Structures are given as structure tokens and as C-alpha cells.
Amino acid sequence: MTGGRQPEMAGGTDRENSQFHFIVPLNVGGHHYTSTLPILRKFEESMLAAMFSGRHLVVKDDEGRYFIERDGANFGHILNFLRDSQLPPPGKAKDVYKEALYYGIKPLADILRRHRSIIEEEEVAKFADQCPNAQDKAEEIASLLQKKFADTLSRKSRVVLQFTQELSWESVHHSPSTGKTIGNYYIPYDFDQDKSHENHKCPLPEIAMGEMSESDKGKTLNFFGNYFEKLGYKMEVTPGECREEVWSQNITWPGDGLNSITIHCTKKIYTLDFS
Incomplete structure (x- = not known):
């Protein structure tokens, strides 16, 4: 007897790298997204580019989607910025800023860092260290x-x-x-x-x-x-x-x-x- 489809591993060698298709299905903490390799690799120093570079192992879920263990509620804003530099609504600045830092999307993090809520939060954190x-x-x-x-x-x-x-x-x-x-x-x-x-x-x-x-x-x-x-x-x-x-x-x-x-x-x- 065989059970359900077991999670697959992708990446690691050139041969394994060939398993990345141009269209990339994603499962980010239970939220499903679809993107392309050029978009995910847009910023070479980012964690996403590293994940889909072929140098690392990436887990697939039982539906064949590449799994990222992260709250995926705001991942769409990350993709929108990678696609066409679209910024999130001001009310989402703090949440998306944290995701930009996690994924290493420095250009997005640098822009969001100027938002009042993030400036105030970082000032508060700095103040807490000093006081x-x-x-x-x-x-x-x-x-x-x-x-x-x-x-x-x-x-x-x-x-x-x-x-x-x-x-x-x-x-x-x-x-x-x-x-x-x-x-x-x-x-x-x-x-x-x-x-x-x-x-x-x-x-x-x-x-x-x-x-x-x-x-x-x-x-x-x-x-x-x-x-x-x-x-x-x-x-x-x-x-x-x-x-x-x-x-x-x-x-x-x-x-x-x-x-x-x-x-x-x-x-x-x-x-x-x-x-």
C-alpha cells in the first residue's frame, strides 16, 4: 500500500535546478500564490533568489507547491513589488516591512522604512534599549x-x-x-x-x-x-x-x-x- 504523495525536494545541483519550471506554484504558510522564476530571482541578494537558485533544498507540499514556512497573508504585496514596484497600502506598511526584511527585499524595506509608523516603531525600539x-x-x-x-x-x-x-x-x-x-x-x-x-x-x-x-x-x-x-x-x-x-x-x-x-x-x- 502506498500513502499520499510525499513531499519532494528541489534544488541543490544543476540537475535538480532543472526541475524549477518557469511558472512557480507557491504555498506560503497555507496561502497559495503563483509566480515566475525571473520574478522570484529579481534581487540576487534576496532570500527568495537564493531559495530558487538551485543552491538550496526547497520543500514541496503534497500538491507540488514550493512551501515557505511563513505567514502568507502579506506575501502578495511582496510579489507585487517584485513584479512592478507596487507599494502596499499605508495601513499595511508595518506588516509588509517585516516580510521585506525576512525575504531580504532590501529596496522595498528601504522605502517602507520611511513610513511614519515604522520610523516611530524603530525609535521606540531604540528608546527601549537606551531606557x-x-x-x-x-x-x-x-x-x-x-x-x-x-x-x-x-x-x-x-x-x-x-x-x-x-x-x-x-x-x-x-x-x-x-x-x-x-x-x-x-x-x-x-x-x-x-x-x-x-x-x-x-x-x-x-x-x-x-x-x-x-x-x-x-x-x-x-x-x-x-x-x-x-x-x-x-x-x-x-x-x-x-x-x-x-x-x-x-x-x-x-x-x-x-x-x-x-x-x-x-x-x-x-x-x-x-x-
Whole structure:
């Protein structure tokens, strides 16, 4: 008795090389494509050119297609570039860039490397190498998230973080007669003299970050986004303020119609929403 057709090997010697027909059927991770030898060999330094040069063994599947152990969803974009230099849609740039690197299609990789998403991703990776603390904080957030999801069994959760920064205040005046509130009016002299507010700690943040420039804050948040995307989370960042009341005073100034001043903390906080 004989079983199904066994996988064949092609390539390796000149004789074996003659087994490559002009038309080449391909099975890339279960996705079927058809191309030609000149197209696959277009860039001599590429992995595809090497595979079909006759110098290497190439496995066939049981239907006679040359098999490549790779996710084939984006291989069509690789072929389109080899055929007529067609570029993928912008939304596919990151995925096709990874495939271009894998197959060694350097001209395509060089073009896609200019895309904003890839520039940002490579900057994030470079930043992670230069700032290992970002990795530590990402793991701290991941641990907190795991506990939150385990406790609530919710599909969504959030974590609030804050970067070290200088004290920041807003003076708010209240008018009971008109119901109006005036923000950023001025900081009272008495507030400056009373140092108790300097010990204020924002109650909302769950993760304390170090002091960073605005540029590094952006890189850190981008790093978190990439980190959690790989863990299967979608992360959205919403900037906000503490808004905690740190000082207040009743006043009676004739003609102003105001009867109180409240000072709020305006330190920036960042809410990370995960789903």
C-alpha cells in the first residue's frame, strides 16, 4: 500500500535546478500564490533568489507547491513589488516591512522604512534599549493590569500614571450670587506663604514615573503602546490633570461678588485605557 504523495525536494545541483519550471506554484504558510522564476530571482541578494537558485533544498507540499514556512497573508504585496514596484497600502506598511526584511527585499524595506509608523516603531525600539526603566515600568503596569482583570473579569481596565514634575496650581474663584466660576485668576499671597500644599501628593496615579522631557514622555507612552499590543491589549492614552483641592480661603471683598478662592493641583496625569 502506498500513502499520499510525499513531499519532494528541489534544488541543490544543476540537475535538480532543472526541475524549477518557469511558472512557480507557491504555498506560503497555507496561502497559495503563483509566480515566475525571473520574478522570484529579481534581487540576487534576496532570500527568495537564493531559495530558487538551485543552491538550496526547497520543500514541496503534497500538491507540488514550493512551501515557505511563513505567514502568507502579506506575501502578495511582496510579489507585487517584485513584479512592478507596487507599494502596499499605508495601513499595511508595518506588516509588509517585516516580510521585506525576512525575504531580504532590501529596496522595498528601504522605502517602507520611511513610513511614519515604522520610523516611530524603530525609535521606540531604540528608546527601549537606551531606557531600560521603560521596560520595568511596562512590566509593573502589566502586573497591575493582570490583577485588575482577574478581580473584575471585565474586558476593559485602566491605569493612571504620572511623571515627576514641578508643582502646578490653578486658582478658582467662586461667586454664589451668579453661580460663576473663574479659573486661573491669580494665586493669593496667603497661599504662597502657607507651605502645607507643598507636601501634596496626587491621589489618582497608580504608577509613578520619573522626570522626563516632553519628547521622552511621548517615546515612553509609544513604547507602552507597542509593548501591550504584543501582549494582546489595545491601549489608549488620555492626558488629564489631578484637580485635587489643596488649599481654600473664604473672602469678603466689597464689589467683587466673590466669597471663596480654591487652589487645585494641575499636575498632568495620563490615563491608560486597556481593552
